[in-house]
Amino acid sequence: MPVPPIVAFNHVVKRYGDGPVVIDGIDLTAAPGDFISLIGPSGCGKSTLLRLIAGLSPLTGGSLTVDGRTPEDAAAELAFVFQEPTLLPWLTVAHNIEVAQQLRGVSAADRATARRRAVELVRLHGRDSAYPRQLSGGQKMRVSLARALTLEPKILLLDEPFGALDEMTREHLNEELLDIREKQAWTAFFVTHSVAEAVFLSNRIIVMSANPGRIHREVRVDFPYPRTEATRLSRPYHDLVAEVSGLLRSVENT
Amino acid sequence: MRRPFLNILLPLGTGLLMVACWYAVRHALSEDLKFLLPTPDEIWAALQANSESLSRATLNTSKGAVLGFVLAVVVSFGLALILSLSHLIRASLYPYLMILQMMPIIVIAPILVLWVGAGLNSVVIITFLICFFPLVVNTTQGLISTDRNLVELFRMYRATRWQETFWLRVPAALPYFFTGLRIAAVLAPIGALVGDYTAGSSAGDGGGLGFQAIIYSSQAKYSALFATAAVTCILGFVFAGAVNILSWLALSKWHDSYHRTDN
Numbered sequence: 001m002p003v004p005p006i007v008a009f010n011h012v013v014k015r016y017g018d019g020p021v022v023i024d025g026i027d028l029t030a031a032p033g034d035f036i037s038l039i040g041p042s043g044c045g046k047s048t049l050l051r052l053i054a055g056l057s058p059l060t061g062g063s064l065t066v067d068g069r070t071p072e073d074a075a076a077e078l079a080f081v082f083q084e085p086t087l088l089p090w091l092t093v094a095h096n097i098e099v100a101q102q103l104r105g106v107s108a109a110d111r112a113t114a115r116r117r118a119v120e121l122v123r124l125h126g127r128d129s130a131y132p133r134q135l136s137g138g139q140k141m142r143v144s145l146a147r148a149l150t151l152e153p154k155i156l157l158l159d160e161p162f163g164a165l166d167e168m169t170r171e172h173l174n175e176e177l178l179d180i181r182e183k184q185a186w187t188a189f190f191v192t193h194s195v196a197e198a199v200f201l202s203n204r205i206i207v208m209s210a211n212p213g214r215i216h217r218e219v220r221v222d223f224p225y226p227r228t229e230a231t232r233l234s235r236p237y238h239d240l241v242a243e244v245s246g247l248l249r250s251v252e253n254t
Numbered sequence: 255m256r257r258p259f260l261n262i263l264l265p266l267g268t269g270l271l272m273v274a275c276w277y278a279v280r281h282a283l284s285e286d287l288k289f290l291l292p293t294p295d296e297i298w299a300a301l302q303a304n305s306e307s308l309s310r311a312t313l314n315t316s317k318g319a320v321l322g323f324v325l326a327v328v329v330s331f332g333l334a335l336i337l338s339l340s341h342l343i344r345a346s347l348y349p350y351l352m353i354l355q356m357m358p359i360i361v362i363a364p365i366l367v368l369w370v371g372a373g374l375n376s377v378v379i380i381t382f383l384i385c386f387f388p389l390v391v392n393t394t395q396g397l398i399s400t401d402r403n404l405v406e407l408f409r410m411y412r413a414t415r416w417q418e419t420f421w422l423r424v425p426a427a428l429p430y431f432f433t434g435l436r437i438a439a440v441l442a443p444i445g446a447l448v449g450d451y452t453a454g455s456s457a458g459d460g461g462g463l464g465f466q467a468i469i470y471s472s473q474a475k476y477s478a479l480f481a482t483a484a485v486t487c488i489l490g491f492v493f494a495g496a497v498n499i500l501s502w503l504a505l506s507k508w509h510d511s512y513h514r515t516d517n
């Protein structure tokens with residue numbers, strides 16, 4: 001028996017107000033556990049797609065179900081990570097990690113338990129009482145990720161989360177993200193500009209084209225998990241990066 | 255370690271230089287004009303001679319300053335919360351806030367005396383009026399300058415309006431609030447003094463420093479007048495110092511303004 005999709009876009013159209021059509025005729029279903037990367041020229045509607053899943057903006061046409069419900073009703077199943085760490089500078093790391101749960105009214109004891117588990121997952125020990133200004137870019141991102149993980153979401157939406165980090169840190173966090181995925185089974189929608197990152201992380205890559213935003217091509221990535229540094233050195237990995245880069249170039253030139 | 259050392263030494267040096275100039279000017283004045291500029295030691299002597307009336311006046315002025323200041327903080331914070339709700343509210347209220355700030359105290363004072371009587375009530379209201387504007391403007395600016403990304407985060411997690419205001423906008427506005435508070439803290443003693451000068455009363459508690467200044471000048475006690483000015487300055491320093499301590503307590507752990515980035 002096939003598993004019901006966790007997210008299902010059905011001919012989804014979106015425009016903001018009476019502006020132009022931002023995304024047009026999106027058909028996309030995600031199975032639980034999928035790691036889907038969205039890649040495409042800037043302005044093609046990647047962030048908009050995430051906003052629709054989050055129920056933050058109404059559809060203009062088509063239908064969208066999240067966890068079998070409307071996006072609004074499924075909001076409690078989601079967590080987000082943005083490009084900016086979006087930490088509250090006046091709160092310590094511990095409080096920052098707990099803030100998402102706090103907004104959802106989780107009790108202090110449960111928050112602390114979930115926080116310790118999340119700190120474990122992102123490997124950020126001994127910084128609980130530090131303030132954001134005392135952290136490096138990579139550490140801030142870890143806090144941001146930990147904050148999302150405390151919610152133990154069914155769906156994790158990541159909008160260029162590592163885009164502002166240096167290559168080394170980004171690769172580390174990519175590996176850790178996959179590690180975490182082994183322990184916390186969420187479905188990921190991951191927006192990125194880095195083809196290498198998309199290939200390394202995902203089992204599915206959606207290449208989008210702009211004006212209006214459409215799905216240009218879907219590429220499956222069949223390398224087995226867990227993926228490691230060795231994956232990055234393998235021949236099929238390089239071939240796939242080249243293939244997706246080619247696709248991306250073709251949509252960017254139109 | 256060089257910097258704290260210089261931070262003390264430099265102002266001390268400037269102070270000594272100014273006192274030296276002071277004595278020099280006084281020395282240069284002809285005998286019949288010397289009363290125009292009492293020396294620091296004469297002022298010190300006048301301070302001691304008038305200590306009883308000056309300390310009572312200082313206490314009264316401090317009372318007026320503190321009450322007016324606290325009232326201004328509370329009311330401005332409430333109003334800033336309302337102003338931060340929408341730019342339509344700001345547009346409709348800002349001109350009148352400006353008018354409030356433009357109104358000359360000299361003209362307000364007799365009206366206040368008429369309404370609430372001379373003395374502490376009037377002094378508190380005048381202090382309030384003087385402190386109010388910088389507080390409300392800065393706090394409002396802070397409340398509407400919240401990082402867009404943080405607001406987005408709160409909206410994504412379906413924060414209530416209350417949570418967005420008190421967990422996000424208010425703490426984010428603290429640095430702005432303290433900018434307003436610093437300005438208001440310097441203005442408060444001056445406001446109380448001016449209030450006392452223009453709407454003070456010797457009835458009951460004997461009046462404040464402004465009232466004392468009127469008495470000393472009518473008695474041609476110029477050294478005592480200078481002593482009154484000195485006491486007012488000290489009061490200002492106490493206010494500014496207290497606000498600096500509060501600001502340090504609230505911001506030093508997390509705000510960049512307390513952390514030098516240049517080396």
Ligand SMILES: Nc1ncnc2c1ncn2[C@@H]1O[C@H](COP(=O)(O)OP(=O)(O)O)[C@@H](O)[C@H]1O
Nearest residue numbers: 016019022040041042043044045046047048049
């Ligand atoms: N809140 C909004 N209101 C109006 N237009 C928007 C809004 N958000 C995004 N857009 C427009 O929608 C298009 C797609 O934006 P976005 O989803 O952010 O693209 P991407 O993330 O792929 O760069 C852009 O043209 C952008 O200007």
Ligand SMILES: [Mg+2]
Nearest residue numbers: 046047048159
């Ligand atoms: Mg985007």
